[in-house]
Amino acid sequence: MNIKNRNDYISLKKELRFNSSDYQDTQVVDMTQKAVDYTYDNLKEPENIYEGYDIEFEAEITDIALSIDAHLQKNKKNKKSHVIRKFILDVINTEKYKKGRSGFIYLLYILKMDDSLKQIAIEKKDFWNSSRMAFQLLYALYRRKIRGFSQEAETLIMNFPKDTELKQYAYKYIEQQTNEIYKIL
Structure with a gap:
């Protein structure tokens, strides 16, 4: 699914959150990357609703991480996926996503990625x-x-x-x- 506008973005996010229980890890990562790219490229207004965020895309990227969490609750085998784990670390290490990465830190806890969590706590001052x-x-x-x-x-x-x-x-x-x-x- 290509994202052409905000309605496509919302549909993709709903698909990931509610209808992705049978999706392979690569499908989940592909959908998530498209959603993250769309939000970063298009949602640049100041964030006025959610406390602790400066730009609209930050809150949306955090919400996308929660969509991955919802997927993982339905598709437990993907909790062990190296593809999903690598993607999560890639997002956390992408500085331009700013505070939107906070939701992906939560996923480290959900996936019990203790070594990565400790490393990030040390390195990301x-x-x-x-x-x-x-x-x-x-x-x-x-x-x-x-x-x-x-x-x-x-x-x-x-x-x-x-x-x-x-x-x-x-x-x-x-x-x-x-x-x-x-x-x-």
Whole structure:
């Protein structure tokens, strides 16, 4: 399916989210890439609805990631797909998608890609500077019980004092890490 206008884009996104249970991994990646390309190329207005995003395409790309999640809930065998996993990492490593990559960080948690998640948390220092990106990253690290980022969590508490949800997970992460240390001792 080629995307010529916003209606085609919406149809493709619905197809991916609701009707893709039998799709092969390559079909899912092809559809997703088309949707991401369309949003990046065409949705350049300032984002005024969703907090934490600056440009409209950022919120849409995050929503596309949630469409992949919906697909994976229906087609469990694709959770092991190297094609989908590589695509997710490619999107995360494509700087131009900006905060839209936050939804793809969530997919790392869903797919239990712990090594990739840890590597991104170490290498993508700029992710810690945006509350949107930092929340998804910290949430995934917390849920997957990945150690070693207590200092980053403490910094988030200081840097984003008004972001209640982010602070909540930062405190939970620090507590989880502290409890792990006591178990070892």
